[in-house]
Amino acid sequence: MRILMGFHTLSFPPQSGVVRRTFHLLQEISNRHEVTILSFGSATDEAGIRQYFRDKPIEINFVRYDSPKWINLLKRIKMILLRRSLLQISVSRTMQLAFDEVFSRHDFDLVFLSSSTLLYYRMPDSIPCITDAHNVEYDLWYRSYRSAKNFLSRAYFYDQYRMMRRDEIELCMKPDALLTTSERDKAIFEKDLPRQTIHVIPNGVDTDYFVPQEAQEVPNSMVFSGVMNYLPNNQGIIHFLDKIFPLILKRKGDAKVFIVGAEPTKALRDRANGHIVVTGRVDDVRRYIAQAQVYVIPLLVGGGTRLKALEASAMKKAIVSTSVGCEGIDFRDGESALLADTPDAFCEAVLKLFDNSEYRIRLAEKAYLTVSKSYNWHVVGERLNQVFGSVAD
Numbered sequence: 001m002r003i004l005m006g007f008h009t010l011s012f013p014p015q016s017g018v019v020r021r022t023f024h025l026l027q028e029i030s031n032r033h034e035v036t037i038l039s040f041g042s043a044t045d046e047a048g049i050r051q052y053f054r055d056k057p058i059e060i061n062f063v064r065y066d067s068p069k070w071i072n073l074l075k076r077i078k079m080i081l082l083r084r085s086l087l088q089i090s091v092s093r094t095m096q097l098a099f100d101e102v103f104s105r106h107d108f109d110l111v112f113l114s115s116s117t118l119l120y121y122r123m124p125d126s127i128p129c130i131t132d133a134h135n136v137e138y139d140l141w142y143r144s145y146r147s148a149k150n151f152l153s154r155a156y157f158y159d160q161y162r163m164m165r166r167d168e169i170e171l172c173m174k175p176d177a178l179l180t181t182s183e184r185d186k187a188i189f190e191k192d193l194p195r196q197t198i199h200v201i202p203n204g205v206d207t208d209y210f211v212p213q214e215a216q217e218v219p220n221s222m223v224f225s226g227v228m229n230y231l232p233n234n235q236g237i238i239h240f241l242d243k244i245f246p247l248i249l250k251r252k253g254d255a256k257v258f259i260v261g262a263e264p265t266k267a268l269r270d271r272a273n274g275h276i277v278v279t280g281r282v283d284d285v286r287r288y289i290a291q292a293q294v295y296v297i298p299l300l301v302g303g304g305t306r307l308k309a310l311e312a313s314a315m316k317k318a319i320v321s322t323s324v325g326c327e328g329i330d331f332r333d334g335e336s337a338l339l340a341d342t343p344d345a346f347c348e349a350v351l352k353l354f355d356n357s358e359y360r361i362r363l364a365e366k367a368y369l370t371v372s373k374s375y376n377w378h379v380v381g382e383r384l385n386q387v388f389g390s391v392a393d
Contacts, residue, residue, distance in 0.1 A: 001109040001392055003029060004102060004127075007039035008090070008115040010062075012048030015262060015281075016227045017307040018134050021181075021203055022114045025132070028381025029112070029388070030058055038102055040065040040095065061102060063095050085163040087137070087171070091120045099123070110392045119171040128391045131175040132201070135302075136188045138165035143301040143324075144231065169193060177391050179384075181305045182328025199387045202328070203305045204380035207372055210314035215290035220354050222257045223292035223317075225285050225308055229263040232302045236325075240298035240346075241271050247347035249275065252354060257296070260288045289315050293360065294353050297325030298346065305329050309337075310375050313367035318360040320349045330374060336367040 007022055014023040029035060036059040037049070046062040053060070075089050099121050111129045113119065116137075123129055141164050145157035169192050172178055177197040180186045186198050224240070226233040237259055248255045255275060259268065262281035272278040282288065289295065295312035297319060305328035312319055319326065319337040326337050333339040338349040353360045373379075 001388065002034045002036070002106060003388070004036050004038065004106070004108045004111045005029065006099070006111065006113045006118050006121075007037065007041075008117055010037070010039035010041050010049060010114075011045045012052060016230070017203070020307055021134060022132070024204060024206065024377040025114075025201075025381065025384060028377060028384065030056055031381070032385050033388075035059075036102060036106060036108070037061060038095075038098055039063070040090070040092075061098060063092065063098050065090065065092055065095075083163060085160065085167040087117050087164065087167050088120060090117060096121050110388055112388075113175070116168060116171045119174045128177075129175040130177045130179060130387065130391055131172070132179045133172065133185065133189070134181060136168070136180075136185050138168050139185075139188055140232075140301060141165075147235075147300050165192075172196060177387065179387070184328055197391075201384050201387065202375060202380060203307050203310060204375050204377040205307065205310035205314045205371060207314050207376040210286065210311045212316040212368070213286065213290040215287075217293050218256060218291050219293070220252045220255045221292045222255070222294045222296045222350065223260060223288050224257065224296050224298070225260040225289065225311075227263060228259070228261045228268060229265060232299050233261070234265050234268060235301065236297075236299035236322075238267060238271075239300055240296060241268075241276060243343040244298060244346045244350075245276070247343060248350055251347070251351055255354075258288050258292060260285050285311075286315065289317055292317065294350055295319045296346075296350065297321035299325040302327065310371050313364070313371040316361075316364040316368045318353050318364040319367065320346060320353065322346070330370055331367060336363065336370055338363070 005026055009019060010022060011019050014020040038061045041062045050060055079086060079089060103124055108127050111123055111127050113131045116131055116133055119131060138161055141157055141161035145154055145161055148154040148157050172193055177199060178189060179199055179201045180189060181203050183200055186200050189198055224237055228234055245257060258277045260279045260282055264278050264280055269278055289312060295317040297306060297309055299322055302324045306325055309319060309326050309329055321337055321339055322341050323339050326339065331337045340346040340349045
């Protein structure tokens, strides 16, 4: 088939979970079909993508989108005044023209859109369209509202939830099929979109890149990774540092946590000390994962599934997580990971793994086998290819 794959962002190298998912889905589909890419991105991103796919017959088209911060602020104010959600904030006339131009040159069998926001652009009715939903965005806002501590935050999150729910449901009626990353997200959409065809295409992990490593582990150490200015990541790790880590330090005075990822907030940087290492962006997160004894995922809100859980497991690292942190992944509490939703329980789970190396290894091994079998990108890519075939027929 000839497929147009439209991306809201396609940076290179892929850093955030969203971009890693879209990048690997592109890689898998381009191994099976003739692909044209259309994406927002910088000149650096475009050059990286062209270099990476230089040996494949892929047509690559990029649209620049780099508005000044004051323009983005004005757009946010406009959305608030118009009572529209933030889904529309990146809609661009230039991107619509790029879609029109690509459609004028090619007859596609299928259109794949990496984000529901791309459904704001006009597409030919004659071409089947599949859209990927990394999260149920309105559910993410609702969870943020439920977890917010002060009145103003709760009011803001609830207002955004209402607008996001209205706009996202309206958009997700448009494609011929909708993809979710988990059964939970599928169930939420099915309730609000009873006539939509919905398929679960889980997140995956590059099991050729994230592999177990021989490394000297730092005693009583933990690691958390992710893009740190992403609200669920920042909120979760701040909660960990303020509510959980002090309990661990009382029992293990040499405990240490490595917080690895781009754009840490000032609130996070200010907490750095001899026990808390905030790295900022690193070229290779694997070194930090390898040297830690336990991977922690203290998330309080989230949507979809967390690639960080899959990556840690692919490297045979034992995980302690909230229920949200491993949501949608076929891990069983006590067998593949330890799940804990209160500070005391989270602390006890971490200490249990610190003190019992055999159990730590056994837990990590079980998760590793699950990820290797069900969540490597080649398996996920084949599932997506089957969905493409069913929609395009």
